[in-house]
Amino acid sequence: MALLTIDNFINNEHVKPIQGMYFDTFEPARGAPHAKIPNSSKEDVELAYGAAAAAFPGWSRASRAERAQVLFKIADLIDARREEFAQAESKDQGKPVELARTVDIPRAAYNFRFFAGKILHSMEEAGDLAGVGFSYTQRMPVGVAGLISPWNLPLYLLTWKIAPCIACGNTAVCKPSEFTSLTAYMLCSVLKEAGLPAGVVNMVFGTGMGAGQAIVEHPRIPLISFTGGTVTGAKISASAAPHFKKLSLELGGKNANIIFADCDFDLTLKTSLRSSFSNQGEICLCGSRIFVERPIYDKFLSALVQGAKALKVGDPTQKETNMGALVSKEHWEKVLGYVELGVKEGGKIECGGQKPASLADEFKDGYFLEPTIISGLTPSCRTMREEIFGPVVTIYAFDTEEEAVRLANDSEYGLSCSVWTENGRRARRVAAEVQAGTVWVNTWMARDLRMPFGGMKKSGLGREGGEHSLDFYSELKTICLAD
Helix, strand or coil, X not given: CCCEECCEEECCEEECCCCCCEEEEEECCCCEEEEEEECCCHHHHXXXXXXXXXXXXXXXXXXXXHHHHHHHHHHHHHHHCXXXXXXXXXXXXXXXXXXXXXXXXXXXXXXXXXXXXXXHHCCCCEEEECCCEEEEEEEEECCEEEEECCCCCHHHXXXXXXXXXXXXXXXXXXXXXXXCCHHHHXXXXXXXXXXXXXXXXXXXXXXXXXXXXXXXXXXXXXXXXXXXXXHHHHHHHHHHHHHCCEXXXXXXXXXEEEECCCCCHHHHHHHHHHHHHHHHHCCCCCCCEEEEEHHHHHHHHHHHHHHHHHXXXXXXXXXXXXXXXXXXXXHHHHHHHHHHHHHHCXXXXXXXXXXXXXXXXXXXXXXXXXXXXXXXXXXXXXXXXXXXXXXXXXXXXXXCHHHHHHHHHCCCEECEEEEECCXXXXXXXXXXXXXXXXXXXXXXXXXXCXXXXXXXXXXXXXXXXCHHHHHHCEEEEEEEEEC
């Protein structure tokens, strides 16, 4: 069967890469190529920038109501094609179709719906400077934005960038991950059908070193939003600094899951299985460092292992599948390498650590890995400190609240943390002390789009969500009128 060929989307038209170069992208569940992706170059980025720059004057002057109408239409069209998008996301990324159907695609639609409503109901500041004049603020679009999205939640996180960007009146040059470009390609037809003017959103496919670097270094792209690894984020920051670009960097995480003995045991166990292994552990918010208060450590470890062994790994199209395949062979090998490292560092594999033996023949070459729990490591081990980004968690016992906080904060990352306790005062104390951008108490992955989202330390730079997204995707101007 011939492979699908994806082309760039520039000025509302599908355009072949200028150098005519493509590369294969693989279906993770089968380990076989399923599409050809443009290997776009600096010239393609320049073409996309030209379209975005030409579209900016008209789109930036469109009223909030006009922009919101288009965003609402985009959301409706994604909803109408939910199953098509879910199937494509699963095939391209490896995740279960059911996860894409119930989480990724609905959230992608909601991103547009949320920011359409947000700009209709946002207010500017004003103040009376007695005897002198009257001041007020005005939000101004920044210009052409560079939006670079990751492979773990492809459409979910790409639309998290596009929606507020264009809602604020900017135009965009987007670069989806080269591993997961299919739903971004499908989104292009939605944008056009929704009536988004030509050039407002342009999609350039390719590698980070090629198209991505060209976007970051472009002297007339004043804003970069990037979600991905911390090492890449550091390179982007260094490249963007001489141009004084606005930066939003949502980077890695090695998140603590702190479990006190007075927790709701069944709820904590059920949610910890989700926070450990959802999306094959390929979520930056997964709780991969599990700290359990000693009185319930043995009981919780036993129950967690039993629950992990019960998870179904395999065919992503089956509704009962809990875990699909890792995104690529290279990433699969990297995650397996950390499992081997954990053993060398003195850890015990409580369960998992290998490819499932029960896979059907058609998935034998897929990048599957059993949910893996490692005990017996010390907090200084690399396996407990470095981001693995797969279905691998470590578990460690603590004795006091102070020790739990110290263990949680003993990390170069600070993206999120979950705290499990029925003691309200303790919950507030621990939440206040933990160095993380988001702290969940007795829950996980509850996202309120009105609230700021971002990381501390090496987990990122800046905040997005609600007013914080509007602040990032606009420039605030103060205008003072004399009496």
